[in-house]
Amino acid sequence: MVRTMDDPAVVAIRERVAAAAASGTALRLRGGGSKDFLGRRAVGEPVELGGLRGVVSYEPTELVITARAGTPLAEIEQVLAESGQMLAFEPPRLGAGATIGGTIAAGLSGPRRPWYGAARDHVLGTRIVNGRGELLAFGGQVMKNVAGYDLSRLMAGAMGTLGILVEVSLKVLPRPAETVTLVQEASAAEAIERLARWSGQPLPLSGAVHVDGRLHVRLSGTPGGVAAAVAKIGGEGDGDQFFDAWRELDHPFFAPTDGGDTDQLWRISVPPAAAPLEVARGDGGQWAVDWGGALRWWRPREACSEQAVRAAVSAAGGHATLLRGGDPDGEVFHPLAPGILALHRRVKAALDPAGVLNPGRMYSDL
Amino acid sequence: MVAAAPDSRPAVVDRDAAPDFEQILEFTRNYLNYNVLQSISRIFRYRSRRPGVHSWGGGCASAPFSGSLRSHQPNPDRAEERPVTSARPTATGELPSQDRGAARAARQAPVVAALREILPESGVLHHREDLRPYECDGLTAYRRLPLVAVLPETVEQVQAVLRLCSRLGLPVVARGAGTGLSGGALPPEDGVLLSLAKFNRIVAVDRDNRTARVQPGVRNLAISEAVAPLGLYYAPDPSSQIACSIGGNVAENSGGLHCLKYGLTVHNIQSLEVVTIDGERHTIGGPALDAPGYDLLALMTGSEGLLAVIVEVTVKLLPKPECARVLLAAFETVESAGTAVGRIIAEGIIPGGLEMMDNPAIRAAEDFVHADYPVDAAAILLCELDGTEREVEDQIDQVRALLEDCGATEVRLARDDAERIRFWAGRKAAFPAVGRISPDYYCMDGTIPRRELPKVLARTEALSREHGLAVVNVFHAGDGNLHPLILYDANQPGQLEQAEALGARILELCVEVGGTITGEHGVGVEKIEQMCVQFAPAELAQFHAVKAAFDPDGLLNPGKAVPTLARCAELGGMHVHHGALPHPELERF
Numbered sequence: 002m003v004r005t006m007d008d009p010a011v012v013a014i015r016e017r018v019a020a021a022a023a024s025g026t027a028l029r030l031r032g033g034g035s036k037d038f039l040g041r042r043a044v045g046e047p048v049e050l051g052g053l054r055g056v057v058s059y060e061p062t063e064l065v066i067t068a069r070a071g072t073p074l075a076e077i078e079q080v081l082a083e084s085g086q087m088l089a090f091e092p093p094r095l096g097a098g099a100t101i102g103g104t105i106a107a108g109l110s111g112p113r114r115p116w117y118g119a120a121r122d123h124v125l126g127t128r129i130v131n132g133r134g135e136l137l138a139f140g141g142q143v144m145k146n147v148a149g150y151d152l153s154r155l156m157a158g159a160m161g162t163l164g165i166l167v168e169v170s171l172k173v174l175p176r177p178a179e180t181v182t183l184v185q186e187a188s189a190a191e192a193i194e195r196l197a198r199w200s201g202q203p204l205p206l207s208g209a210v211h212v213d214g215r216l217h218v219r220l221s222g223t224p225g226g227v228a229a230a231v232a233k234i235g236g237e238g239d240g241d242q243f244f245d246a247w248r249e250l251d252h253p254f255f256a257p258t259d260g261g262d263t264d265q266l267w268r269i270s271v272p273p274a275a276a277p278l279e280v281a282r283g284d285g286g287q288w289a290v291d292w293g294g295a296l297r298w299w300r301p302r303e304a305c306s307e308q309a310v311r312a313a314v315s316a317a318g319g320h321a322t323l324l325r326g327g328d329p330d331g332e333v334f335h336p337l338a339p340g341i342l343a344l345h346r347r348v349k350a351a352l353d354p355a356g357v358l359n360p361g362r363m364y365s366d367l
Numbered sequence: 368m369v370a371a372a373p374d375s376r377p378a379v380v381d382r383d384a385a386p387d388f389e390q391i392l393e394f395t396r397n398y399l400n401y402n403v404l405q406s407i408s409r410i411f412r413y414r415s416r417r418p419g420v421h422s423w424g425g426g427c428a429s430a431p432f433s434g435s436l437r438s439h440q441p442n443p444d445r446a447e448e449r450p451v452t453s454a455r456p457t458a459t460g461e462l463p464s465q466d467r468g469a470a471r472a473a474r475q476a477p478v479v480a481a482l483r484e485i486l487p488e489s490g491v492l493h494h495r496e497d498l499r500p501y502e503c504d505g506l507t508a509y510r511r512l513p514l515v516a517v518l519p520e521t522v523e524q525v526q527a528v529l530r531l532c533s534r535l536g537l538p539v540v541a542r543g544a545g546t547g548l549s550g551g552a553l554p555p556e557d558g559v560l561l562s563l564a565k566f567n568r569i570v571a572v573d574r575d576n577r578t579a580r581v582q583p584g585v586r587n588l589a590i591s592e593a594v595a596p597l598g599l600y601y602a603p604d605p606s607s608q609i610a611c612s613i614g615g616n617v618a619e620n621s622g623g624l625h626c627l628k629y630g631l632t633v634h635n636i637q638s639l640e641v642v643t644i645d646g647e648r649h650t651i652g653g654p655a656l657d658a659p660g661y662d663l664l665a666l667m668t669g670s671e672g673l674l675a676v677i678v679e680v681t682v683k684l685l686p687k688p689e690c691a692r693v694l695l696a697a698f699e700t701v702e703s704a705g706t707a708v709g710r711i712i713a714e715g716i717i718p719g720g721l722e723m724m725d726n727p728a729i730r731a732a733e734d735f736v737h738a739d740y741p742v743d744a745a746a747i748l749l750c751e752l753d754g755t756e757r758e759v760e761d762q763i764d765q766v767r768a769l770l771e772d773c774g775a776t777e778v779r780l781a782r783d784d785a786e787r788i789r790f791w792a793g794r795k796a797a798f799p800a801v802g803r804i805s806p807d808y809y810c811m812d813g814t815i816p817r818r819e820l821p822k823v824l825a826r827t828e829a830l831s832r833e834h835g836l837a838v839v840n841v842f843h844a845g846d847g848n849l850h851p852l853i854l855y856d857a858n859q860p861g862q863l864e865q866a867e868a869l870g871a872r873i874l875e876l877c878v879e880v881g882g883t884i885t886g887e888h889g890v891g892v893e894k895i896e897q898m899c900v901q902f903a904p905a906e907l908a909q910f911h912a913v914k915a916a917f918d919p920d921g922l923l924n925p926g927k928a929v930p931t932l933a934r935c936a937e938l939g940g941m942h943v944h945h946g947a948l949p950h951p952e953l954e955r956f
Binding site for chain 1: 573576597598619620622626627631633634643647648650651653655656657658659660661662663665666668670674686687688689708710712713714715717755756757760761762814815818843846847848881882883884885886888889894898901902903905906910912914915916929
């Protein structure tokens with residue numbers, strides 16, 4: 002494999018960005034297209050990144066994989082599985098085309114996140130092309146590295162607005178030897194209370210979702226450790242299918258209804274022990290609790306005032322993303338405090354002074 | 368919510384207070400204090416020497432002792448200090464000429480007057496003897512007196528101080544416990560040293576959400592002690608954890624012995640309250656597991672005080688593992704020990720701690736703490752497995768078999784907690800143990816891909832011979848973080864310079880094999896030249912642009928962490944970045 006810096010595709014990206022910066026042309030970054038629905042409407046000339054493919058290096062005993070950003074997530078997971086390893090943040094693919102670059106740029110993490118960390122926690126290094134068309138390397142392929150500002154982790158969840166990921170190095174972990182899923186009957190409030198109690202104990206939790214009056218708990222670890230935890234927690238045994246579907250937002254809870262403006266899906270991040278939310282008047286709708294309490298999913302029965310939802314969520318110490326059914330030209334992500342927004346603008350200008358990388362994809366003025 | 372508990376031992380005691388006997392006893396029980404004791408004994412012997420690079424105490428306010436040591440400090444040889452690199456301050460300890468003193472006083476007066484409008488009189492220090500405790504951090508070879516030191520007690524005072532610095536264009540350096548090892552808290556000669564020592568309260572503990580809100584001057588270990596009754600703890604455990612402050616941990620992204628499994632500081636904090644140089648207060652992160660917008664929390668962590676001043680930290684707490692067992696394995700070669708580490712991980716086991724020591728380190732530690740280490744082994748591995756009883760049970764036999772299969776000549780399982788603590792005592796005492804066999808030592812902090820360990824150790828040995836200085840190696844084997852300790856004697860002319868030259872070569876070797884110049888100690892002033900080796904000019908320029916986004920006038924901790932491009936050019940290194948020579952069109956000989 003040619004070195005990343007010599008890869009004609011990378012050279013082409015650099016030239017493309019440099020020209021765009023010179024002319025002030027907005028660029029719309031695209032990997033596999035699986036997260037096109039996420040965030041605000043993308044504008045500008047498309048830059049296809051799916052061609053930057055291939056695992057650059059993978060040494061299972063080092064617990065590090067390095068891959069070009071356009072490498073399909075499925076391919077990475079396949080390579081890791083062959084060595085009994087995994088991406089511990091359990092990223093949702095949300096489509097066959099998902100790439101590792103898009104996964105990190107979107108910064109989404111699956112049900113395992115509270116106990117194993119988020120996408121950003123597993124980023125060790127990146128090579129990016131910044132808004133000046135420069136190829137830059139930050140971080141590295143080692144677990145501990147405090148040389149320079151951590152611009153690698155800054156890329157996670159930045160939706161491509163700070164740089165084009167061309168290569169990422171991620172920490173990987175062994176797949177647990179044993180995984181068991183249990184189901185218990187519970188109300189949302191009971192589930193949140195149980196989860197707060199269990200999370201304070203050394204239990205091998207790897208997933209906890211409450212939906213439709215049932216609490217689904219996943220335990221992963223050594224056979225003995227899981228067996229002991231099963232005895233302690235109790236509940237009915239269940240297969241792996243629930244969490245596999247949940248991770249992909251493939252569970253019936255997420256299924257679109259008749260479409261139209263009322264079909265909203267909110268992703269609400271709160272302190273894990275927060276009581277069930279009442280975010281708007283007549284908030285019937287359907288709720289689910291994920292991340293051991295720290296993530297709440299809401300499908301309102303009827304369209305509601307975004308402002309009111311956000312105010313209620315802010316009051317609970319959280320933030321809300323309108324994952325589906327929002328106005329792509331409105332704000333999709335939770336508004337930032339004015340001081341923080343000002344810092345965001347300056348950070349954006351530091352990496353992309355001409356503002357050509359995915360402008361407006363995350364917030365209207367970034 | 369449970370009741371808020373103040374950190375019972377403030378990070379910096381009143382400078383006039385007598386040394387607390389209890390504190391000294393506590394120090395004697397912990398390895399890191401060995402150097403302090405060594406310094407005290409040196410002082411009492413009035414032995415004329417220049418303090419070693421990695422010498423705790425030695426006159427500086429390293430952690431709880433601050434002023435108490437200072438008052439005993441004759442240090443008659445200070446005037447002999449000489450600059451070794453351009454970053455090293457010129458002799459700051461000697462009495463300056465009257466002219467210099469007058470110029471300094473003239474610069475000081477208006478600053479002191481302005482600060483006194485913001486802070487109580489006791490919170491503004493400007494007499495030379497009052498400033499002495501702040502002249503360095505744990506990297507004691509670099510010393511510099513600040514123009515003035517301030518000890519604010521409220522966030523509003525911090526904001527006012529920063530606004531003032533911004534208005535007057537004064538450099539300002541934040542300082543926690545002063546235990547850093549890279550000179551990150553070295554004061555600005557013409558500016559303000561901002562001590563956060565008075566921010567020493569645990570504000571709140573939230574059991575149900577498993578977080579603690581703490582002020583930045585709270586000691587790392589004090590957090591775990593405060594939440595122990597809830598069965599919780601704060602995971603990162605840098606070796607200085609009895610003394611170092613959480614604000615400093617965030618600034619340096621500190622690690623510890625359990626990083627591979629439990630992560631670094633960046634993985635274990637949830638939000639920060641910070642004040643930027645313009646005096647604005649910001650909340651970075653939040654009470655949920657993630658926050659909207661860019662991950663400024665990651666950017667702030669490890670930024671070495673260059674972007675903002677941390678005034679509060681919300682840390683994540685974890686349930687304490689039910690049990691921990693430790694295995695000690697001896698090997699005839701470093702290679703076989705390295706192979707064993709790879710095999711354990713390939714088997715799907717992530718130990719809570721996995722540490723390696725080479726023969727000189729084993730011998731030094733054994734002589735010091737009598738941990739019953741096998742002193743003839745080329746290397747030992749300490750492997751701690753933690754989790755529930757059943758999990759640990761499941762893994763112990765598996766790991767033991769792997770170690771034996773990799774050629775371990777001996778594998779011991781600590782029978783009880785007392786033996787487990789003894790096994791660890793040797794490793795934890797490795798630094799002070801080395802301090803006993805050498806007048807001074809210089810601690811390096813590179814990280815390498817683990818597979819490169821045999822090569823790096825062999826090359827280090829060759830470099831050690833070339834420079835005529837012995838090197839002892841301790842290694843966080845799980846995460847590839849190598850701490851070579853270079854032994855030298857600062858009283859022998861030229862040895863410090865040799866030690867620094869050897870250290871630089873070792874760090875460059877780490878970069879060459881795909882690693883980094885610093886795994887957990889930070890760049891500070893110490894490794895700033897090696898930054899030119901690790902990063903290309905465009906990358907350094909990007910760092911400067913990010914810095915300017917927060918601090919356009921470059922007043923926060925100037926001259927640290929990121930070198931100027933001019934400085935790298937001056938060094939004139941033929942540094943190879945990403946396998947490409949600069950100006951490949953030119954012939955090189």
